[in-house]
Amino acid sequence: MTPSYRFPCLLAVTASLLFALTSSAQFYGDPPDEIHPWAVHDMNRPQPPVITPAAEPMAPPSDAVVLFDGSDLSKWKLTKPKPGKEWAIVDGCLECVPGSGYIQTVEEFGDCQLHIEWASPLEAKGDGQGRGNSGVFFMGRTEVQVLDCYQNETYPDGMAGSVYGVNPPLVNALRPRGEFNSYDIIFRRPIFKDGVEVDPGYFTVFCNGVLIQDHTKLEGGGGHRGRSKPKEFPEVGPLQLQDHGNPVRFRNIWYRPLPKRAVEGGVVGQLSKEQTTAKRAEIAKGLRDEAAKLEDAQNPVPQLEKAMESLIYAEDQWALDLVTKLSDQHVSALSSLSPDQQENRKGEIDGLEKKMSHMVKFGRLPEGFAAHGVLQSIIDERGWRKKK
Ligand code: MG
Secondary structure, X not given: OOHHHHHHHHHHHHHHHHHHHHOOHHHOOOOOOOOOOOOOOOOOOOOOOOOOOOOOOOOOOOOOEEEEOOOOOOOEEEOOOXXXXXXXXXXXXXXXXXXXXXXXXXXXXXXEEEEEEEEOOOOOOOOHHHOOOEEEEEOOOEEEEEOOOOOOOOOHXXXXXXXXXXXXXXXXXXXXXXXXXXXXEEEEOOEEEOOEEEEOOEEEEEEOOEEEEEEEEOHHHOOOOOOOOOOOOOOOEEEEEOOOOOXXXXXXXXEEEOXXXXXXXXXXXXXXXXXXXXXXXXHHHHHHHHHHOOOOOOOOHHHHHHHHHHHHHOOOHHHHHHHHXXXXXXXXXXXXXXXXXXXXXXXXXXXXXXXXXXXXXXXXXXXXXXXXXXXXXXHHHHOOOOOO
16 A cells, blocks of 8 residues: 555544544543543534634734724824823824823723833933833723833833832843834733622733733732722723823734633633532533434434433433433444344444443442343343453
């Protein structure tokens, strides 16, 4: 056989193995439990959305919202407009014009992944907090500091990349003055339920690709001089850029909204027991509905396996009765086949026995489930597996 023939054969074998695995994954890994609504390797778990990453580093992926691409300020407005004072577009960059005040997005949003690039003025003027100061304010409330900290020391919890007044960056990864730095920021706002904090909110920040904030708690968001206390944030707010009196430039600003966390009813992070129970019941109901449509006197296996699958997620008497009835009928028919006929259906018999073993092992079918015992007898008689 030439290599050109061998290669498609290998592909076909790989594809069939993959199909065999994925088509029965719910009967394969550890099943759902109190805080996991899905089995390990569960093919019923929703597939993540497909997006297209950017062709170039730092460019927005397909699901990003572009806030500034160098062309216009249509997505921005001043927080307190003043006559004759506006941020400017200079060389395709958004430049702070001192005295014009903070600028903010027209659109309001909450949890996000933000990309932004900034450069402090080439000429060093002032020192400490007075040199090349601006800032990225999430929801207008909490600042990731923008500051010329290239050979310019200040208090660490207020230097570039700090969560201002809360936590310094892990390292100073800034480029020399005048060059652009990138921030990639993951922002999660604090979540309160009935006045009680259930998630403090976090910043994770990369500066020029280097991790500088590692899941840093917001502690209320920080601020100047005073220690902030945990407080509730609204669901959305504007992104603001600070006017601190220095002509700092920004470019290439985009964000991706992030899905909700489990603590606010989403699926990111660990679900509560109540959420898990509800999700398992929802999955089981969907599978029972599918099973109900699969009735076929000539071939009961698809309906049997779908009803079995539903029992992996939640108990249900209708599904158990259906599994019992169909498996009794089907296994009885299998056991009455001749040895040759059973050999021809070895894969089916073996596969069904493995699925039932999995379900008995994890309590989804009762110990001593009759049809399971019959399948094991057929396998023993045919000598298909080594006896332990
Ligand atoms: Mg600032």
